[in-house]
Amino acid sequence: MSGIALNDTTLPEIAGAAVPAYHRGDIRTGIVHFGVGGFHRAHQAMYLDRLLALDPDAAAWGICGVGLRPADAAMRDALAPQDGLYTLTLKHPDGTVETSVIGSIVHYLYAPDDPEAVIETLASPHVRIVSLTVTEGGYNFSASTGEFDAENPDVAADLAPGAVPRTVFGYVAEALRRRRDRQLPAFTVMSCDNIEGNGHVARRTFLAFARLADPELAQWMDAEVAFPNSMVDRITPATPPDLRAEVAQRSGVDDRWPVVAEPFTQWVLEDSFASGRPALERVGVQVVDDVAPYELMKLRLLNAGHQALGHFARLLGYEYVHDAAVDPDIRELLRRYMQEEGRPTLREVPGIDLDEYIDTLLDRFSNPAIADTVARLCQDASDRIPKWLVPVIAARLDAGAQAPLAAAVVAAWTRCSEGRSDDGAPLDISDRLAGGLAERAVRSRTEPLAFVENTELFGDLADRPGFTEPYVAALDAIREHGTRAALRDLVAR
């Protein structure tokens, strides 16, 4: 690969990308982050990089990344020769591209190489925050009961006396035990995963593990560790194979593992920390008392908006989200769903202009550089529609209003569940309930409410005419006149 090899000594040679303007040698590890993937590098590490550039106190908040899983050895191998440096490339919808070198990750430990080094780093008096992007699976709770899964083999191994930790729970508990015994303050566990109530979930799961391992420690953790909630947002696709060459060609930097993301970024963070925090509000983080209204806004506009777009787009044969988002009929449906149905169900969202937020979502969905697929949005719809769209419909009905567009989205999902697009092309339905959904969808041709009578997914919506009337009308229209005509009719009203 041609280009300047990225490391501390070559930074002054780099002209084609922004580079850290601060002295990296002064930075101390104050944050340990588990799960350094694309998102952490595009989001939290980027915010700290910005802060390091303007606030000398931020030097106490350098990041030490930790990888637990075999796949993370590749991150070690990429970051070690680069002194933790990497490039972040932002791609705007208009084709503009910006690349910068991010300098906030100052160490990286692949835990299986030296578990003791990870525990001692976590137990260091300088470390005050342990942050996480370990995916939803990393929290090890059952989706149906919410209970911590103590049977997971790695968790069970970590619970054995004297075990060398394998999981984040084992590492955090052992480090906190040492901190308590050394009379050091606890740290904050800051989840940045895309999970509703992520701080509550982290508190529940870390304490559940500790109770099984050492009930006294669990008590101490309950009193001393803070688990702030957060809402995080920046679409960050997995690094595409050609990005390294593209970055080298565009900026002259050879980065072993570059990151690409959309320009939009948001981080709303609950101000609840055990032992101080960086001044993140100086770099655009919204540090608030209550994250819930922001989370609701994201779930009911962004995530439910994805559903509004996805199922219609699928029936019309679109492969990419950005193509569907500029289809005038789909765009109008999406805009009106967000403005007329999603938005009225939100609580007041301090500091956010909702008109602007909605316009920004339309732009974000239209960004070709992200190349998100319609199939991904529609995947696992039986988990997504009940969590994001059904509550909007129910809230509208409870308020004496209607949600005809959201009802039509459920109709489009019903029609998709039959497994064919409008032109008869087969649809790959990736959903844990695919078989049952298909059966109900087919049956709805003769029993119109068969699909929505599934109370696990739809609650009592099938008994509420305010929902069933527009739902059945939209489903009939899609079947009789085709999706395009049904959609036009919906947005013409």
Ligand SMILES: NC(=O)C1=CN([C@@H]2O[C@H](COP(=O)(O)OP(=O)(O)OC[C@H]3O[C@@H](n4cnc5c(N)ncnc54)[C@H](O)[C@@H]3O)[C@@H](O)[C@H]2O)C=CC1
């Ligand atoms: N990619 C995105 O657009 C966004 C991602 N997020 C959050 O960030 C998380 C990570 O996303 P990416 O960085 O894109 O994924 P990624 O695949 O690049 O990185 C995931 C990291 O989590 C680690 N991990 C996975 N399962 C784990 C487990 N059981 N225990 C410990 N570590 C585990 C992996 O080893 C890896 O280091 C997502 O699941 C989501 O919660 C949030 C907003 C946007």
Ligand SMILES: O=P(O)(O)OC[C@H]1O[C@](O)(CO)[C@@H](O)[C@@H]1O
């Ligand atoms: O609505 P979906 O399909 O879950 O997608 C949400 C997208 O938005 C994000 O939350 C972006 O911040 C990502 O996790 C994901 O790419």
